[in-house]
Amino acid sequence: MIELNYQEYDQHSGTVISVRGSVVDIQFLHKLPPINGELRAGNNAVVIEVMSHLSPDTVRGIALTSTSGLYKGTPVKNTGHPLTVPVGRQLLGRMLNVFGETIDKRDPIDGAEKRSIHQPPVPLNHRTTSSEIFLSGIKAIDVLSPLERGGKSGLFGGAGVGKTVLITEIIHNMVGMHSGVSLFCGIGERCREAEELYREMQSAGVLENTVMVFGQMNEPPGARFRVGHSALTIAEYFRDTERQNVHLLIDNIFRFIQAGSEVSGIMGQIPSRVGYQPTLGTELSEFEERICSTKTGAITSVQAVYVPADDFTDPSAVHTFTHLSSSLTKESK
Ligand SMILES: Nc1ncnc2c1ncn2[C@@H]1O[C@H](COP(=O)(O)OP(=O)(O)O)[C@@H](O)[C@H]1O
Ligand SMILES: [Mg+2]
Structure with a gap:
């Protein structure tokens, strides 16, 4: 056991007692931070979110940044x-x-x-539904499989079938056709795609109406798990406070589920069907239910959904399907 000098920490401070990859256990002598509380360590460089309370004085958190440099005894x-x-x-x-x-x-x-970044979904009596077509500008989609304005659409497909290309195409077509703000959220995909998209938006002149939020595949699972919530919070601001129509594009929602599965695994939860986290349904519903339209503004969402091994019965695809008002499936040939 290492001897710690607790006197040097004030009421809001704790001490690292174990670090295992992204999982950090922290002891607090005075008051435990609540679940989902934000902790900072190592000159504020390491950000940890509280996931569970292990004992009356210990919490377990997931780091959203690299934990390199943390050691037993680091003040938090x-x-x-x-x-x-x-x-x-x-x-x-x-x-x-x-x-x-x-x-x-x-x-x-x-x-x-x-x-x-944690907000309750809009109450039922404040929601609006309509059945208006959202013109994507791609004739084949608008005629054969239209997307819904103020609804959620999914682009399903295996690797390399053109989900990202299609989302980029839809963003391009939205210029001039629709008013409002676009929000692009990149979850767990390639970093170069973020850079390419940024440059393309800049040259197309649509950057000033767009916010981009990225947690790409090089980032720790905690960051990929929460980046969608960060983007949603910004989308909700434009819908509720600025009263605008928001186009929320997510590439890729499967990576959010995958990050949740990684977090669940390193937290030691027993896996459920096909090895996914037992909380898959809850996590996805909490996320998707925040994407909705109200009397003040609509969020129209287009989400790319990677389908592992082209298996449309995979729990991640099945659960995502249930939240969407329209879906396009692309199959590799
Ligand atoms: N409509 C299309 N016509 C021709 N090539 C395409 C089309 N859509 C995608 N591609 C090609 O397929 C590649 C992979 O597409 P991408 O959108 O990155 O796949 P995904 O995001 O589904 O993994 C692209 O680099 C592009 O060259
Ligand atoms: Mg892609």
Whole structure:
């Protein structure tokens, strides 16, 4: 056992007692931070989200950043709030990470309001539904398999069938055809795709109406698991506060499920069907139910869904299907 000098830490401080990959156990002598609380360690460089309370004085958290440099005894600060992202019009034209920090090498965002990435879904009596077609600008889709305005659409397909290309095409076609704000959320896909998209949006002149949020495949599971929530929080701001129509494009929602499965695994939960996390349905519903339209504005969402091994009965595909109002499936030949 290492001897720790707790006197040097104030009420909001804890100490690392174990680090295993992204899993960090932290002891708090005074008050435990609540579930989903944000903790910071190592000069604020390591961000940890509380996942469970192990004992009256210990919490287990998942790091959203690399844990290199952490050691037994590292002081940990309880920020006293959940993970937050900045929201506001100044985000337009910017590329952000899961924390809402800019990653486009331009100035950081200053003075923006910060909101928790964990928000309840809109109550039923505030929701609106309509059955209007959302013109994607691609004739084959608009005629044969139209997307719904204010609804959720899925582009299903295995690897390399053209989901990303199709989403990019839809973004291009939205210019001029639709008013409002576009929000692109990249989850667990290739980093170069983020760079390519940013450059394409810039040259197409649509960047000033777009916010991009990325947690790509090189990032730890915690970051890929939460980046969708960060993007949703920004989309909700534009819908509820700015009262605008929002186009939310997600590439790829399967990577959110996959990140949840990784988090569940490293937290030691027993896997369920096909090795997925037992909480797959709950996690996906919590996420998808936040994407909805209200009297003030609509969120129209187009989501790419990777289908593992082209197996459409995979639990990730089956669960995603149930949330969508329209879907396109692409099959590799
Ligand atoms: N409609 C298309 N016509 C011709 N080539 C396409 C088309 N859609 C996709 N491709 C090709 O397939 C490759 C993979 O597409 P991509 O969208 O990255 O796949 P996914 O995102 O489904 O893994 C692209 O680089 C492109 O060259
Ligand atoms: Mg892709």
